[in-house]
Amino acid sequence: MEYLEFELPIKELEEQLQKCKLIGDESEVDVTETCKQIEKKLEQTRKDIYKNLTAWQRVQLSRHPSRPYTLDYIRAICGDTFFELHGDRNFKDDKAMIGGLGKIGDQSYMFIGQQKGYNTKTRQYRNFGMANPEGYRKALRLMKSAEKFGIPVVTLIDTPGAYPGLEAEERGQGEAIARNILEMTRLRTPIITVIIGEGASGGALGIGVGDIVLMMENSWYSVISPENCSSILWRSWEQKEIAAEALKLTASDATKLKVVDGIIEEPLGGAHIDRETAFLAVRDAISNSYDKLKNLSPKELVKLRMDKYSKIGVFKG
Known part of the structure; x- marks a missing residue:
């Protein structure tokens, strides 16, 4: 260990x-x-x-190499019912963004999330969990399919950010993320979002507009990582701990700021200490969230979602 x-x-x-x-x-x-x-x-x-734990220590736990990733949760929650779907029908299949149909009990869900790797080879294969534009377009394609058939969407967020490479920008990274945010606000099916690890910047927001947004206890959610924030403000990564505190990126901070709706408790020491308990906690949180949303009409869902995001933040005239 x-x-x-x-x-x-x-x-x-x-x-x-x-x-x-x-x-x-x-x-x-x-x-x-x-x-x-x-x-x-x-x-x-x-x-x-x-x-x-300090904010920086929770960031470290969210990146623990033994921490379960998106596919770990999906396979544990859905078992053999998960069927992965591929491709954006435009460019190629992005291995950093995975998605497909699965069941919790008798209820079907469309699962979408970023996937990291476990070693050097799989990290490269998954591009370190940083999706390209085709990853976000694949995610949107799957969301639209779920909407067509009345299937609720579950997004699992765990990314250090969208891929910042030149080729990603050439293929419209910003447009792809913006399009997803727009389409998710008006998607006519329930959306449940769970931040299971790192929730960084637009890379997280591209699949993060949910009716109910939950955070694992040792995850983080912010516009920028502590290291990058430190490098901008102090021109060095050495102030990352101070930056982590200032960014208010922990689950408790995000809940107080009403950016997320609740916290999923982890086993003492983190999700990697007792994976089965963590999997059950996420499964129950998804099922309980869907129970709150399933009786709402598509029109009500969209209205409540728009109202929810309109109330975030402080506006002064």
């Missing part, structure tokens, strides 16, 4: 516990009481660290 810098006290105690148990197994010394004391200290240390 990989440990982040602020998790090193936990690592030390876990190593002490393993050594203590090993001594007990290999000798006749009774180490039961010592192990209990270490376990008690370990439990308290975990609580002290994870219940008082």
Whole structure:
């Protein structure tokens, strides 16, 4: 297991516990009481660290290499019912943006989300979760298909941003994201959005206009990453921790600002510590959200969605 810098006290105690148990197994010394004391200290240390995380520490957790990604959630939630769909019917299939039909219980959903890789090869294959214009156009194609057949849309956000390459701009990156935002505001079917990891800039907004928007406890949502914010304001990444606090990018900050509608609690230590619990929490959150939306007419959905986004922010005359 990989440990982040602020998790090193936990690592030390876990190593002490393993050594203590090993001594007990290999000798006749009774180490039961010592192990209990270490376990008690370990439990308290975990609580002290994870219940008082800074904004930057939550950003680090959202990027943990063992954290589950979009396909992990979809496969765990839908099982064998998920059927992936490909291509934007214009340029090509973007591997950074995945989508398809799946079921939770008896209810069908159109799942769409950014997908990152697990190692060097798959990260390159998935373009590090940064979608090109064809990825956003694929997402819109799938949303329109869902609208046609009255299927609710679920978007799972986890991206450091839309791909900023020259070729992406040549193919209309800005237009593709703007078009998605416009079309999602008037899509005549329920949209449930869950930010499962990184929610950066327009890359997140391109599939982030939902009737109900939820954030995982250790995810973040902001117009810019802390590192890029630091590099602009201080011309260095060294102030990223200060930038993270100033950006108000955590789930609790976004809820207070009414940018999102709720927080999905994670297991102590993050979603990667207990994946099954995290999967169940997301599944239940999606089902509960759909229960709140399923009886609304398409006209009511669009009106409430427009009203929701019109109220975000402060306007002064």
